[in-house]
Amino acid sequence: MKQKNNGTWVSWNENLKYNYLTKYDITSEEELQKVVANNEKIRFFGSKQSSADIAAGTDVLIDMTSYNKIVSYDYNAKTITVQSGLILSELLEAVESVGWCIPCLPDINTITIGGALATGTHGTSGKLLCEYMTECNLVLADGSVKTITENDDLIDAVRVSLGMLGVMSTVTFKCEPAYTLHIKEGPEKDSEWLPKIKSRLKKHDFLRILWLPHTDTGYVITGDKIDKNQEVIENTGPKYLKHRRTVSKILYKYSHKFPWITSIANKIIAKAFFNSKKEHKGTLYQATVTKSRGSTLELAEWTVSLDKFPEVFKELKTVINQWNNKSFIHIPMDVRFVYQDKSWLSYAYGHDTVTMGCVSRNAATADTYEAFKTIENIFLKYGGRPHWGKRFAAKDAELSQIYPKWKAFKEVRQELDPTNKFLNPYLTKLVGAKKLVNEIA
Incomplete structure (x- = not known):
C-alpha cells in the first residue's frame, strides 16, 4: 500500500479540485479494510470522470485504480x-x-x-x-x-x-x-423518429438517438442481432467524420459569451457530421461503445418515464428554440432507453425510462451554461431523475419526491454508516444528513 501526503485531487475536466492530507493507493481487500477502519472520514475514487462532486472533498482519500485484478x-x-x-x-x-x-x-x-x-x-x-x-x-x-x-x-x-x-x-x-449486431445509422426529422420510439424498441435489439438541438433533426442508430458470419456491406461514412470533436471545439469556443452562436454551429455540425448514412456490424462492445471522451466536456443527464418523454421533449424543444433565453444546447443530446428495475436509486425504478444527456463542450464555463438549468427544471416538472455521476442541482427535498425508496435508502445508509464516514460535503447536502458533533468541531 502506497501513501501520499498533502496533495491536490483534480477531476478529469479540472472542474473539481480538493486538497487532501493523505491519499492511499490500495491493492488488496485487506488494505482497503485497514484504511477504512482507521479513518474517521474518507472518500474513494477511480478515473475521476464524474461531473457530480462525489469522489473527494475529505482529508483522506483512497485511490482504487491499483485494485484492478x-x-x-x-x-x-x-x-x-x-x-x-x-x-x-x-x-x-x-x-x-x-x-x-x-x-x-x-x-x-x-x-x-x-x-x-x-x-x-x-x-x-x-x-x-x-x-x-x-x-x-x-x-x-x-x-x-x-x-x-x-x-x-x-x-x-x-x-x-x-x-x-x-x-x-x-x-x-x-x-x-456474445452476439453480433448489424448497426444502421442515419438522420431523421424529429417528426419522424419521435413517434417511432416504442415500435422501434420492440423491433430492434439496440436503439439510440443522438438528438441535434436547434436543427429539428435526430441521428438514429439501430442494431439487430445477426449471425456473426453474415456478410454486411460496411459503410463507415466519409473519413472527415473523425474530426467532429475538433470542429465542435472551434465552433463552440465563444458560445458561453454569445449563446446564439450555438444554433448556427449546430446547423453546420449537423450538416457536416450527421447527414450521412452508415452501416456496419460487430459485437455489442465493438459496435456501440465510443471508448473515449474528451476532457473538455461537462455533462448532465436526466431521465423520465418512457410514457412522459414525448411531452417532455416537446416542451424542451419549445423552450430552447426561444431566442429570448440563453439555453442553447451543444450537439448532441444522447437519447437512450433503460428498462425498469427494482434498484432503489435506479433511474428506471418502477418504469421503463428514457435518458437524455446534455453536454457543454466548454467545461471551464459550465457554470454559465444555462441549458443545464433548463433541462433540470423541465425534467423535474415531469418527475424526472438525474444521473448520479453527472451535473445537477437537486438535493434531498427534490429527490425525496422522485425516488419512492429515497427515505428507505437514507435509513439503510444511517444504519450502515452511523458516523457519516463516507459522506463528503456534497453528499451530506444530497441526503440531508445532520452534521455530527465531531464533524462540526
Missing part, C-alpha cells in the same frame, strides 16, 4: 468476478475473450467498475450495468466485509449507492453469450 471466472454459470478498481474496458475485453457479453454497455469504457456501479452507469435498450451484478463484497464503515448476493434484500439498495453504504471490493457479474 480479474479474480475468477465461473464458466458454467457464465460469471466473472473482478476487483472494483478495474477499468471497464478491461472487464469487457476479458468477457469477450471467453465468448460472453454484458448485455447493456455504457457509451464509454474508461471508468472503473466501482464508479460505474455506484453512479448507475447504463447503456441503451437494456438495464443498468449494476443489474448484472449478482454478488459483491462491501467494506463497511467499521472495516468489516459484508458479502451481498442477489438473494439479499440489501442488494437493491447497494446496486446504486454513490459509495454511501460502503466501499465496493470485489464484484461478480452475470454474463450472456
